[in-house]
Amino acid sequence: METKTEIIAVGSELLLGQIANTNAQFLSAKLAELGVNVYYHTVVGDNQERLLQAIQTAEKRANIIIFTGGLGPTKDDLTKETLAKALGTELVTDDDAMQYIEDYYERTKRTMSENNKKQALVLQGSKVLKNEYGMAPGMALKKNETIYMMFPGPPSELQPMFTNHGRKYLLEALGEQDKIISRVLRFFGIGESQLETEIDDLIDNQSNPTIAPLAGDGEVTLRLTAKHSEETTAIQLLNETESKIRERAGEYLYGYDQSTIMQELVNVLIKEERTIASAESLTGGLFAEQMTAVKGTSAVLKGGIVCYASEVKEKQLKVKKETLEKDGAVSDQCAKELAENVREIMDSEIGIGFTGEAGPEPMEDKPVGTVYIGIALKGKETKTFLLNLAGSRDSIRKRSVKYGCYYLMKLLNEKS
Template sequence: MQTKTEIIAVGSELLLGQIANTNAQFLSQQLAELGVNVYHHTVVGDNHKRLEETIRIAEERANIIIFTGGLGPTKDDLTKETLAKVLGTELVTDQDAMTYIEEYYKRSKRTMSENNKKQALVLKGAQVLKNEYGMAPGMVLKKNERIYMMFPGPPSELQPMFLNHGKPYIMDALGEQDKIISRVLRFFGIGESQLETDIEDLIEGQTNPTIAPYAGDGEVTLRLTAKHAEETTAIQLLNGLEEKVKERAGAYLYGYEDTSIMQELVKVLLDQKLTISAAESLTGGLFSEQMTACKGTSSVLLGGIVCYSTEIKEKLVKVRPETLENEGAVSDQCARELAENIRMITGSDIGIGFTGEAGPVAMEDKPVGTVYIGIAINGKETKTYLLNLAGNRDGIRKRTVKYGCYYLLQLLKSKS
């Protein structure tokens, strides 16, 4: 079956910019793994006439039409009613869904309003998809050589419903017998354009496995996906492609799947039984905050000082007055002393210092985005790093923390 898919997101709140259309992103990523071609994303408000027009347009250009949203109990939830009209079918009550809704209200000791019964209505002849995390069930109906799929709008309901019921349905409809295995590779310190350039021939020549690059938050990820009837063979295909990628950009690979660069740093610190402390100026405690969100941090992070003002740098972190006067708070020497002194003050194995101009206005004679990171490891020469970052204040601070993790990981890996 040659697939041409359209995803229709229903909800005026999407058009008003009140929420982001993350459902379309999620579905496109999942469908790409199945080799299903998504040709159009459409967003339409809670309006019966416009939704009907949208459905008829989609029918002209797609044979799989996926709806998100508009399955709830209120009057502006119009998806299944409108689709029923377009298809010339009727809505009937699904007794399992109705029982589930009634029992939910009994358990919560709440009175069920009459309009909640609407959520149990389904298209006649449709396969009903159970909603394990909400009340409105999803639906799949095959008619006129097309597949119509309906999912609730909340991502917490849509995602498990699609993974548990929608995805297997599509695989069965396509006659998909192959095992589909994906692996996410995470990179930092290299831009998306440079990474794509380094592996351009692999991307252009991809068949099986495939490569899908994504960029965000200063990082780049590659999703590698392989298909084969035998899972072990699919894994071997992934391993072979990963090795080719690592030959080109392995120096920037820091982890896999849903990890973060901070989580990877904590793992290495735990493995090497090292402690760390931080002196943070422009990051304002962000490094320590992110580290304490990771498991095992109590064995790693001894403490830190948010030394935002020049006075605190001097009084608490013992940065020399002559450094602040002659070099400035935003300087290589200041970052060096922050790292060395916080290590000595706390007795940690590693000290890390952050100083710089996050903006929006520079306080010294350095341009916004100028950042210095100092790393002092016991028994090793202190390292300092200069960054010139673009973007807004929040982005500069977040990327500064990630660069601190990245540089420290490089030092610790070379040490081992």
């Protein structure tokens, strides 16, 4: 069955910009893992007439329609009532859901208002999806060759409901027998357009596995998804496609799935039993902060110094006065001395230094986005790297940290 999915998010608060539609993002990602195609996202306010119109439109172009929100106890929670009207079916009380709600109020020693009983109403003949983290159950129903699914709006309820119950129902309803295996390849140092150019023919000819590029946070990811009745064969298909991609862009591949470039760097440092220290002007401690968020960092991180002011660079990090006067704080030479001196001060094997101009105004006649990174490896010549980045102040700082990780891993790989 070719899947054409539409996700309809219900709630005026979404249209008013009071909350973001993270449910559609979550569901799209999870459906992609299953090889289920999402073609449309729709957002509708708490209005029955407009919701009916959205349902009628969705039925003309999708065979899976997933609703989020509008299952609560108040008058503006209209999703299941509207869908029941559209399908010409009745709402009935689900005894298990009703008992769960009553037990909740008894357990919390609160009085249940009459409108809470509304949450136990479900579409007649539907599969009830248990809500382990709230009161309103979800529902799933197949009618006229279309699958309808309803989930509560709070992400803390929707996400486990889909993972624990909705996913299984969907696969069974689709009669899916193939094993669906996904693998995410993570790249840094290459833009989305350049990566797509390198593998353009693979994307154009994709069938199984599929290849889905995604850019974000200065990185690019490729999601590979393979289907086969045998899991080992699906994995082999992924391996073959990854091998072709590695031939074109392997130098930029740093990790898989939910890993980060900082996690991968820490793993390398732990494996090689190397210690590191940081001197941070531009990044203001962001490199050390992100490193300490990774498990096992205590074995490799000696410490860091935030050296925003020039006097701190000179007095604490021993950057030469003539360097600051002649070359400036935002310079190749300053980054070099920051890396070398913090390595000596902290008695570590690696020193990394960041200096630059993140904006909003230029400094020392250097344009915003000018970044210098110095990396000092014990017993090796210190390397410096110049970046010319664009974007917001926050984006420049975050990308500078990632580039620091990327360049350091490249240097360590060259040695190994």
